[in-house]
Amino acid sequence: MAVFTFEYQKLKSDKELTPSFHHILTEARIATENAYAPYSNFRVGSAVLLANGEIVIGVNIENASYPVGICAERSALSSAISQYPDEKIVAIAISILAPSGENNTPAFPCGMCRQFISECEDRNEEKITLILAGQTGEVWLINSSKDLLPFSFGGSDLKQS
Numbered sequence: 001m002a003v004f005t006f007e008y009q010k011l012k013s014d015k016e017l018t019p020s021f022h023h024i025l026t027e028a029r030i031a032t033e034n035a036y037a038p039y040s041n042f043r044v045g046s047a048v049l050l051a052n053g054e055i056v057i058g059v060n061i062e063n064a065s066y067p068v069g070i071c072a073e074r075s076a077l078s079s080a081i082s083q084y085p086d087e088k089i090v091a092i093a094i095s096i097l098a099p100s101g102e103n104n105t106p107a108f109p110c111g112m113c114r115q116f117i118s119e120c121e122d123r124n125e126e127k128i129t130l131i132l133a134g135q136t137g138e139v140w141l142i143n144s145s146k147d148l149l150p151f152s153f154g155g156s157d158l159k160q161s
């Protein structure tokens with residue numbers, strides 16, 4: 001039997017983060033205020049840390065034609081790659097501001113964002129750390145999107161045909 005396992009860190013609070021990771025989590029938390037989420041009222045903020053120290057934020061942007069909306073993670077990564085195409089992406093922080101007011105636990109990236117981040121890692125040739133948290137409380141650190149998307153489909157699969 002083959003088994004897939006991965007290690008991740010669950011921190012009690014943001015106080016245990018390194019200064020640069022703390023900084024982008026703060027930016028992601030603040031960015032939730034910029035979300036355009038009139039349909040779900042579920043606000044998501046994201047902040048990408050680049051190797052040159054730049055930070056690029058993104059938010060979820062919904063649309064009356066629901067599938068047209070974009071998640072905060074893809075919004076931030078698209079901006080980061082557009083502005084700094086040659087810069088490596090070190091980490092992405094994701095936070096939420098939920099209508100329920102329950103904002104002390106993280107939400108995890110959706111399947112489409114996992115696939116998107118996975119290809120960013122391939123392009124990057126380095127893993128991207130995921131920093132997941134609500135507005136307060138536990139912070140989860142995940143070493144790679146591929147830990148959340150085992151056996152992912154990627155460019156190398158297309159080349160097989």
Ligand code: THU
Pocket residue numbers: 037040042043044059060061062069070071072073108109110113
């Ligand atoms: N959302 C994100 O921005 N990121 C995710 O990974 C999960 C979901 C957004 C999409 C939609 O605007 C709202 O949250 C509710 O699904």
